[in-house]
Amino acid sequence: MIKIENATKSFQGVNAIENLSLSIEKGEILGLLGANGAGKSTTINMLLGFIHPDSGSVFIDQMNVSEKTKEVRKLIGYIPENVNLYPYLSGIENLDYFCRLAGMKYEKRELEKFLITCGLQNNAFNNKVSTYSKGMRQKVGIAIAYAKKTKVYLLDEPASGLDPLASNELSILLKKLVAEGATILMASHDIFRVREVCDRIGILKKGNLVKEIRSRDVSANELENLYIEYMKN
Template identity: 80%
Template sequence: MIKIENAVKSFKGQKAIENLTLEISQGEIFGLLGANGAGKSTTINMLLGFLSPDSGVVQIDHKNCSKDSKEVRKHIGYIPENVNLYPYLSGIENLDYFSRLAGLKYAKSELKDFLSSCGLQEEAHKKKVSTYSKGMRQKVGIAIAYAKKAKVYLLDEPASGLDPMASNELSQLLKKLASEGAAIVMASHDIFRVREVCHRIGILKQGKLLKEINSEDVSANELETLYLDFMKN
């Protein structure tokens, strides 16, 4: 479903991604671990079609992400690190608005179900987003992606700002989406959450994919040790 082959991306001569090769199939959750500036967001942005690789291939469903970005984006659900929404609209209105942008029209009850299944309490649905905490906004952002029923989900630090319970709910949701056949890429710093949710994990450093690990093969503590070793060396 997702294919990245020898992708290179530089900014002002500085390589942000260097010969990155990755393949993620349907129903798979792939975690991208790395420090700030490792290239996680650049990878996500290339998949979103906002950045074009200098060389190499970046494809989703056999379509070039930068050339066919419009077509590719139709099948992507995206959750940014900071979900900013229209503060004067309620959570349900924001979800409705963003769904309509994607050409989807849901009944109110369906919208409520999406929000509830993403962990937003019902009493908050009709409140203006300006009264929401960061975590609540994040939940609406997740609901927006979920409601899109996409083939691919790209998550850039999705759990940032979520409380442990909401974070756990997100994990369950992602697993559910994967079980329904979606391919998911999750960029994160959270080693434990990545270990828990993802099937495979890639460690990125200075734009290079240093290691790919099956999460079943390592415990959380081992993964942390491995990660820190890579970062130090």
């Protein structure tokens, strides 16, 4: 579903990612671990079509993102670290607004269903988003992607700043989405969460994918040691 082939991208002469290749199958979650500046966000922005690789190619559902940006974006849902919704609208109004932008008009009942699926509690639907916690906003963000019938979810540091309960709810939600056939790329610092949620884990360092492993092959401690080792070298 997601394929990156030898992609290189530099900003002002400095390589943000270098010769990066990776692929994610349908129904799979890949976690990208890396320090700040490792190239995680650049990778996601390339997949979103907001930046294009200087060399190499990026594909989603076999479509070259640089060439078919518009078509590709129809398949993508993006959940940034901070889902900044319109604070003067309620959760359900935000969802309705973003759905309408994408040309989808849902009944209130359907919108509520999306929010429930994404874990938002009923009594919060009609509250202004300005009163929401970070985790609640994230759920609405995922609901926006979900309502769009997204095939690919790109998450940039989704667990950052979430309390353990919200973080756990996020893990459950992501697994549910994958069970429904979604493909997920999750960039994170959170080794424990990545290991728990993802099928595979890639370690990015200075724009290079230095290690790729299956989650089930390592324990949380082993993964932590491995990550630290790569970061030190």
